[in-house]
Amino acid sequence: MNRVPVLPVLAGLLLAYLLVPIVAFAVRLAGAGGAQTAPGVGAALATSLVTATISTVVIGVLGIPLGYLLARRRGRVAAALGVLVQLPLALPPLISGVLLVYLVGPYAPLGELTGGRLTDTRIGIVLAQVFVAAPFLVVAARSAFAAVDPALLDVAATLGHGRLSRFVRVALPVAGGGIRAGLLLSWLRAFGEFGATVILAYHPYTLPVFTYVQFGSTGLPATVLPVAVALLAALLVLVAADHLRLPRRRGRAELPPPVRPNGRPGPLVGFDLAARVGGFALSVAHPPGARTIAILGPSGAGKSMTLRALAGLLAARGDVTLTGDGGPERLAGLAPEHREIGYLPQDPALLPQLTVWRQVLFGVGADPAVAAYWLDRLGLTELADRRPDQLSGGQRRRVALARALARRPRLLLLDEPFAGLDTPVRDELRHELRALQRDTGMATVLVTHDPDEAALLADEVLLLSAGTVRQQGRQEQVYAHPCDPEAARLLGIRNLTAGTVGADGVLRCGAAAVCDSDLPAGTAVTWCVRPDQITLSTMDGAGGDELVGRVVDVVRLAAFTETVLELPTGDRLTAARTGPASEPGTPVRLAIPSDAVTLWPVDQ
Numbered sequence: 001m002n003r004v005p006v007l008p009v010l011a012g013l014l015l016a017y018l019l020v021p022i023v024a025f026a027v028r029l030a031g032a033g034g035a036q037t038a039p040g041v042g043a044a045l046a047t048s049l050v051t052a053t054i055s056t057v058v059i060g061v062l063g064i065p066l067g068y069l070l071a072r073r074r075g076r077v078a079a080a081l082g083v084l085v086q087l088p089l090a091l092p093p094l095i096s097g098v099l100l101v102y103l104v105g106p107y108a109p110l111g112e113l114t115g116g117r118l119t120d121t122r123i124g125i126v127l128a129q130v131f132v133a134a135p136f137l138v139v140a141a142r143s144a145f146a147a148v149d150p151a152l153l154d155v156a157a158t159l160g161h162g163r164l165s166r167f168v169r170v171a172l173p174v175a176g177g178g179i180r181a182g183l184l185l186s187w188l189r190a191f192g193e194f195g196a197t198v199i200l201a202y203h204p205y206t207l208p209v210f211t212y213v214q215f216g217s218t219g220l221p222a223t224v225l226p227v228a229v230a231l232l233a234a235l236l237v238l239v240a241a242d243h244l245r246l247p248r249r250r251g252r253a254e255l256p257p258p259v260r261p262n263g264r265p266g267p268l269v270g271f272d273l274a275a276r277v278g279g280f281a282l283s284v285a286h287p288p289g290a291r292t293i294a295i296l297g298p299s300g301a302g303k304s305m306t307l308r309a310l311a312g313l314l315a316a317r318g319d320v321t322l323t324g325d326g327g328p329e330r331l332a333g334l335a336p337e338h339r340e341i342g343y344l345p346q347d348p349a350l351l352p353q354l355t356v357w358r359q360v361l362f363g364v365g366a367d368p369a370v371a372a373y374w375l376d377r378l379g380l381t382e383l384a385d386r387r388p389d390q391l392s393g394g395q396r397r398r399v400a401l402a403r404a405l406a407r408r409p410r411l412l413l414l415d416e417p418f419a420g421l422d423t424p425v426r427d428e429l430r431h432e433l434r435a436l437q438r439d440t441g442m443a444t445v446l447v448t449h450d451p452d453e454a455a456l457l458a459d460e461v462l463l464l465s466a467g468t469v470r471q472q473g474r475q476e477q478v479y480a481h482p483c484d485p486e487a488a489r490l491l492g493i494r495n496l497t498a499g500t501v502g503a504d505g506v507l508r509c510g511a512a513a514v515c516d517s518d519l520p521a522g523t524a525v526t527w528c529v530r531p532d533q534i535t536l537s538t539m540d541g542a543g544g545d546e547l548v549g550r551v552v553d554v555v556r557l558a559a560f561t562e563t564v565l566e567l568p569t570g571d572r573l574t575a576a577r578t579g580p581a582s583e584p585g586t587p588v589r590l591a592i593p594s595d596a597v598t599l600w601p602v603d604q
């Protein structure tokens with residue numbers, strides 16, 4: 001049985017309902033061989049075109065900022081205003097006209113003040129049109145602005161753009177499509193406005209009022225010409241609006257000769273910040289002791305929030321201190337656009353309408369020669385004329401990095417900059433960043449889930465958990481001695497084993513001594529050792545008191561091999577080694593330096 005194509009049928013029904021009256025009118029017009037003349041139709045058309053255009057300009061100038069503010073503001077007042085601005089849509093236009101009489105009618109204060117010039121004039125027509133047509137633009141602009149990725153505005157702020165500049169250079173172009181549609185709707189609504197106009201400004205006639213008067217005095221045949229004129233004008237505007245596009249800049253970007261920026265060493269970074277977002281409380285502190293810091297932690301620990309607070313994008317109590325040659329500088333109270341801090345959120349947040357070259361010049365004060373240098377250094381010069389939708393994920397991240405660097409920030413904040421990239425690209429970018437840190441002494445705070453990445457790119461590590469600092473310090477120190485099993489897990493150390501301190505204060509695994517401990521005898525502990533600290537050797541002779549195990553699995557990774565071992569106690573350890581691996585089932589001897597072992601009492 002053939003199914004009825006439901007969607008096309010429903011769509012077709014509405015289309016027919018909308019088009020049939022117009023087609024019927026056109027047939028009638030053709031059959032009658034034209035329309036009877038209607039003196040005054042030209043003047044009415046001119047009045048409608050001029051007033052609708054003026055109204056649309058007024059609506060645009062006032063309504064676009066209103067839509068922006070309504071989209072950006074949260075809370076009950078903004079929600080209530082968002083509903084109220086739509087009220088004229090729900091009111092019959094005649095009633096809107098009556099309401100306006102209370103504001104601008106001849107006996108209302110404004111009307112008296114202006115000597116009655118606000119009614120029965122073109123000004124009156126515009127006032128009526130603005131009232132009924134403005135909500136179309138405000139609603140369209142509000143939803144277009146609400147769809148603008150907030151990360152774009154955040155990044156623009158860290159690139160030195162103040163509020164107005166962010167509105168003009170980021171929000172407006174990105175929301176442009178929705179705003180254009182809103183302006184068109186407003187113009188059409190203003191052009192067709194009748195009810196409010198007829199109350200507020202019966203004269204001079206607009207096209208709808210003229211048509212109404214013709215219909216009332218001489219009947220349907222006299223309306224043919226004004227109807228035809230109205231249809232034609234509306235159709236022409238719709239077609240023109242459909243074809244109207246702002247011209248895109250063409251031609252290849254002219255890049256100046258690249259100039260390597262002066263390598264001024266970045267400042268030491270310190271902070272003590274507290275913030276609350278919803279039910280989540282963040283409290284993080286780090287003394288100024290390093291230029292490169294990595295923040296590690298599980299998902300939802302507050303890592304991104306810390307970066308946003310550092311950039312000044314999240315209101316936080318406390319302070320950020322950058323200590324350079326000129327001594328410590330405190331950033332509390334400085335807006336993000338004045339902090340000179342580069343920020344790369346998880347999404348590269350490139351402006352969709354800009355080419356790579358314009359993108360890297362977007363920051364306030366970006367130096368074209370320095371921008372050209374970073375494009376070259378990051379392998380992007382050939383892509384200078386492409387837009388973000390013509391780039392790969394890795395290329396987009398590089399552009400975001402070049403854009404931040406072109407402003408020569410004092411500090412660069414990177415939020416998981418390599419997440420989701422394939423391994424070669426990730427490795428390449430990691431090493432590029434490391435080279436940048438080395439070459440320029442640039443200060444960085446990097447958020448990552450990857451302990452290896454943190455080790456590669458940071459001198460100091462900060463472990464975050466549930467909004468607080470679990471452990472921090474020099475990277476090698478934290479890695480060597482995590483403060484508790486949770487910290488060890490965050491650092492990717494899987495070798496966590498249960499044990500008990502013996503009567504002689506020695507921790508043993510079976511009969512083999514692992515390390516000395518100053519914990520009381522009998523204390524139950526969890527101990528850990530990093531896989532790279534375990535050395536394996538073949539069993540040539542009796543094990544005695546040595547730590548022995550049996551190979552249960554050999555995982556050959558790209559760069560090294562992991563050997564999973566089972567100890568006589570049944571516990572398992574993983575050893576990382578670069579040499580040839582033993583086969584599963586083979587007994588092996590384990591050597592673990594006692595200072596590579598960290599242990600914690602279980603009830604800690």
Ligand SMILES: Nc1ncnc2c1ncn2[C@@H]1O[C@H](COP(=O)(O)OP(=O)(O)OP(=O)(O)O)[C@@H](O)[C@H]1O
Nearest residue numbers: 277278279280297298299300301302303304305306
């Ligand atoms: N606007 C918000 N309202 C309420 N809670 C929020 C808001 N934004 C973030 N949070 C909460 O704050 C906590 C910290 O978020 P944050 O983005 O800093 O986590 P993260 O450590 O960066 O996590 P991930 O590694 O998954 O990116 C999370 O529990 C999150 O649910």
